[in-house]
Amino acid sequence: MPPKFYRKLNQHGVNGAYYGGTWVDLEDCAETFQPDPSKCSGCPTRATCPRSQSRNASTAPKNMVYDIVIIGAGCIGTSIARELSRYELKTLLVESADDVSQGATKGNSGIVHAGYDDKPGSVRAKFCWPGNQMFPQLDRELRFGYQKNGSLVVATNTKELDVLDELMERGKTNGVKNLRIVQKKELFEMEPALNPNCIAALYAPDAGNVIPYEFAIALAENAVDNGVELRIRREVTAIAKGEDGCFEVVMRHWEPKDYVDARKKMGKSIDGTETKELSLLSLVMRLCISFPASIAVMEGLIRFGLLEPSSKDNTKMIMTIIAFVSTALVLFLPGAKRRGPSALKDIVAKCPPPVGSGDDGKVTLQDMFQGGSGSKNVQHGVVVATESVRAKYVINCAGSYSDQIARMIGDDSFYIKPRLGDYILLNRNQGHLAHSTIFPCPDPVLGKGVLVQQTLWGNFILGPTARDMHNEETRDMSNESIQEYILSKCKNLCPYFDAKEAIQ
Numbered sequence: 001m002p003p004k005f006y007r008k009l010n011q012h013g014v015n016g017a018y019y020g021g022t023w024v025d026l027e028d029c030a031e032t033f034q035p036d037p038s039k040c041s042g043c044p045t046r047a048t049c050p051r052s053q054s055r056n057a058s059t060a061p062k063n064m065v066y067d068i069v070i071i072g073a074g075c076i077g078t079s080i081a082r083e084l085s086r087y088e089l090k091t092l093l094v095e096s097a098d099d100v101s102q103g104a105t106k107g108n109s110g111i112v113h114a115g116y117d118d119k120p121g122s123v124r125a126k127f128c129w130p131g132n133q134m135f136p137q138l139d140r141e142l143r144f145g146y147q148k149n150g151s152l153v154v155a156t157n158t159k160e161l162d163v164l165d166e167l168m169e170r171g172k173t174n175g176v177k178n179l180r181i182v183q184k185k186e187l188f189e190m191e192p193a194l195n196p197n198c199i200a201a202l203y204a205p206d207a208g209n210v211i212p213y214e215f216a217i218a219l220a221e222n223a224v225d226n227g228v229e230l231r232i233r234r235e236v237t238a239i240a241k242g243e244d245g246c247f248e249v250v251m252r253h254w255e256p257k258d259y260v261d262a263r264k265k266m267g268k269s270i271d272g273t274e275t276k277e278l279s280l281l282s283l284v285m286r287l288c289i290s291f292p293a294s295i296a297v298m299e300g301l302i303r304f305g306l307l308e309p310s311s312k313d314n315t316k317m318i319m320t321i322i323a324f325v326s327t328a329l330v331l332f333l334p335g336a337k338r339r340g341p342s343a344l345k346d347i348v349a350k351c352p353p354p355v356g357s358g359d360d361g362k363v364t365l366q367d368m369f370q371g372g373s374g375s376k377n378v379q380h381g382v383v384v385a386t387e388s389v390r391a392k393y394v395i396n397c398a399g400s401y402s403d404q405i406a407r408m409i410g411d412d413s414f415y416i417k418p419r420l421g422d423y424i425l426l427n428r429n430q431g432h433l434a435h436s437t438i439f440p441c442p443d444p445v446l447g448k449g450v451l452v453q454q455t456l457w458g459n460f461i462l463g464p465t466a467r468d469m470h471n472e473e474t475r476d477m478s479n480e481s482i483q484e485y486i487l488s489k490c491k492n493l494c495p496y497f498d499a500k501e502a503i504q
Contacts, residue, residue: 007192007432011458012145018456020136021148021208033143051270052255054230066090066229069249069391071236071405073097074105075212077397078219085226092389093223094234094251096401097371098379101216103399106372108421109451109461110212111437114151114204116171116179117448125174132206144210144218145456151207151437152182152191153448154198154493160441164202167442171204178205193433193496207437211456234387235376239394239408246390247409254381270384365418365469369401420475421464422482424490427501430460438493450489452497460497462490 012018016025019033049055068084070077073095081093097103112135115128139146155161164181171179182203188194190203224230234251241247255270263270367375375381398405403416437453455461463486467474477485487499 007435009432009435009454009458011428011431012147012456014458018139018145018147019143020140021146035143052231052233052253054224054228056224056227057229057231060090060229063390064090065246066092066389066391068092068393068395069094069247069389070395070397071249072103072397072399072402073100073216073220073230073232074103074397074399075101075216075219076399077395078216078223080395080397081223081228081230082219082226085223085228091223091228092391093220093228093230094236094249095230095232095371096235096376096398097374098233098256099374100220100230100232101213102371102374103368105216105399106213106374107423108212109423109437109453109464110210110215110455111151111451111453112146112208112210114171114179114207115174115176116167116202116204117442118170118174120170120173129174129176132208135208135210139210142218142222144214146208146210147456148206148208149436149454150203150205151439152187152201152203153439153441154187154194154201155441156195156197156199156492161200163441164200167202171202176204176206179203191434191436191438193494194438195492195495197492203436209437209453209456231387233376233381235370236398236405236408239405241409242390246392247394249389249391249394251387251389252383253385253387254376254383257380257382260382260384365420365475368418368420369399369404418469420467420469422467422486423461423463424483424486424499424502425455426460426462426497426499427503428458428460430497430501431455431458433460433494433497440489440493450486450493452490452494459503460501462486462497 010016010018010023016023017029017033018024019029024032050058067089068091070081070084070091070093073081073093077093077095078100081091084091095102112132113128114132115125118125118128135146136148153164153167155164168179168181180203182190182201184199187198187201220230231251231253233254235254236249236251238250239247240250260270363372363375363378367373367377370376372378394409396402396405400416400418403414406412406414431454434452434454437451439448439451442448449466450463452460452462465474465477465482465485467477467482469475490497
């Protein structure tokens with residue numbers, strides 16, 4: 001029987017929230033986690049955004065030359081977009097998948113590393129620790145949820161103790177602060193559910209974790225709010241440099257087939273927008289309804305003796321009633337732009353079910369390069385238009401597809417050899433088993449290897465694998481083999497989790 005060491009650990013959104021890396025109880029959220037409405041830029045209307053693009057895209061003049069086009073809306077692309085939104089630039093962010101964060105950003109450990117493992121002198125070693133220190137303030141600004149839970153690299157024998165010393169010195173060289181080695185007694189006080197074979201660990205208290213797709217979404221939202229234009233479902237197919245020095249970026253705009261078919265049946269445009277003629281007709285119809293409604297209101301007031309029709313003193317009141325009722329009906333009849341924020345429960349209650357029945361087909365490696373489950377192929381996408389934009393600069397943030405984008409401008413300097421990681425996610429009733437992110441001593445080739453950690457939401461995550469896709473043996477591993485590999489490795493770190501609680 002495993003020892004009893006249940007701990008009640010905090011779960012983001014349950015009786016509180018993580019804010020700037022630390023926990024805030026629910027009763028204190030109003031003064032910290034909840035944003036001050038007076039400091040938010042807000043949104044002047046609540047009209048529906050154009051299909052597959054941000055609202056500000058509809059105001060962009062045709063043939064406009066952008067200052068910068070960013071290709072790829074993962075955590076890197078959205079971070080750059082958000083930073084560029086601080087300046088007076090015309091910036092366009094494009095994504096080939098059906099939403100931001102659909103590539104590698106969607107499925108990873110979400111760890112904000114401290115920087116002790118990076119090779120001294122490398123770019124990662126230079127920026128990892130400074131980047132780590134930026135996250136608390138970044139979370140205070142964007143509220144994506146950041147938990148500074150610390151990390152432990154555990155040793156199980158004397159040989160691995162030497163590895164901990166090496167990592168400690170490497171961390172110091174990289175400028176990482178607050179590192180220390182904890183011995184077994186303190187280690188098990190910190191993490192009582194560790195494998196009893198653990199004898200010491202390197203502790204990095206500044207390491208943390210996020211939900212990576214929430215992080216990217218927050219960055220994208222803030223960038224768009226600050227003026228960056230966003231277009232999703234845009235596959236870049238060609239990039240050419242003109243004589244004027246500007247780049248022409250050609251994109252295929254795709255939409256899911258079920259959506260395209262549904263729009264055609266309704267006689268509506270495929271991109272989800274309405275024509276000016278339809279908008280004008282809608283306004284005329286509302287005015288036709290509003291005037292008789294105003295007359296009905298006045299007749300009711302006269303009947304109850306509240307208005308004297310022959311009295312000149314009531315002329316201004318009558319005109320006011322007509323204007324008020326007309327304006328109210330024009331603004332608030334279904335389909336009009338809604339002023340100000342709407343209650344969440346009202347929005348959810350009115351939300352129609354999505355079009356489409358889904359697909360249980362397997363996501364291929366090529367699909368993963370362009371959004372995985374959100375890619376054009378998996379979503380049965382249909383090309384509805386070809387778009388071309390011009391820009392002074394293009395920033396390649398296309399992740400696993402970045403080598404293909406680079407080749408479009410003749411850059412053959414690198415080639416992506418994809419390495420696939422698999423995870424097992426357990427229910428939240430297993431999350432109490434670890435507060436810190438727990439690593440084994442790193443492998444000389446595969447790096448840190450598998451890990452166990454409690455996610456921000458309180459789940460328990462196991463993994464990942466590191467399967468090189470150019471290696472037939474690792475590429476074609478069965479699901480059973482993958483699960484066996486992850487579970488066996490993670491049992492060496494924390495043997496008490498229940499694999500039956502796997503949800504993904």
